[in-house]
Amino acid sequence: MIVLGIETSCDDTGVALLKDGTKLLANLLSSQVNLHAVFGGVVPEIAARKHLDTLLLLTMKALEQAGLSLEEVDSIAVTNRPGLVPSLLVGVTFAKGLAYALDKPLVAVDHLEAHAFAIFLEREVDFPFVALVVSGGHTSLFLVEDFGSMRHLGATLDDAAGEAFDKVAKVMGLGYPGGPVIDKLAKGGDFKAIPFPVAKTDGYSFSFSGLKTAVINYVKKNPNYNAADVAASFQEAVVKALLQKTLKAVEEFGVPRVVVAGGVACNSWLRKRFTEDLAKRNASVFFPSPKFCTDNGAMVAFVGTYRYGRGERAELSVDVHSRVL
């Protein structure tokens, strides 16, 4: 069974062809990062227009790489939630067009579910597991009980973790996206140098806007600040907040397995701290390779495969949603 996965929920256009849920025949990504860099963040209108320019070409290229024709695709899986509405609309409208023209079934995929299951493109993880999805648009914790069966435990009340990385980097004049630059810069800094605050939030919710403001204030009040120390201390505060809630879920549900996914899961300090702290609790942590952490079509095709296999079909009238349903 061959599933075409289409991802356009933010600023990356992703197209993949996955055979039988295991064999990735093509996985192409077109990043718009340079287009949005001048604005210091994603501009939804620009993102949507670029997806429109790219999607057909990328799909043709993926088919060529896989040595397939469109007729050989069994199902079309597309992200329809959550994300930027203009961006989602381009992907979903394109997928609907293909499904209608080819008379192929359409499957609507939740972007966060796709991130949580991206690890399965590389290895299996026993159920249940705790999944932390941390990206530029989302910070959510789930208890994953089975394929497609996820309990949403909590999310950020304000900024997403990646958004905080991007905003702090902007204030420090480090460019966009901020995550990779801060990650690199922090390697030469002391993570204990500045005690940035970790928000005290209820249950499984997160908050990063107070931390972001604290870093901005610190940078403004200390013009000769040590950038590496600020980066390392900020990063430590983000990771501490993510770890606290993840460990709480591991303990409360007695689940010794954690998957961390989304763009921020590329962060080297996060990987080190999660690996060490979970090992102390006899729990394992799994990180997808960076190319499967950030947005991609393969993870959409993977979720599309098991949902299609269960007989799930989206109507051609299926809508897009900016938020988690």
Ligand code: KG4
């Ligand atoms: O998953 P993703 O590609 O797109 C969204 O769905 O948002 O994540 C992008 C986010 C950006 O905020 C970027 O700064 C962050 O992931 N990011 C990182 C790192 N690499 C990417 N954050 C921290 N450390 C990194 N190494």
Ligand code: ZN
């Ligand atoms: Zn994402």
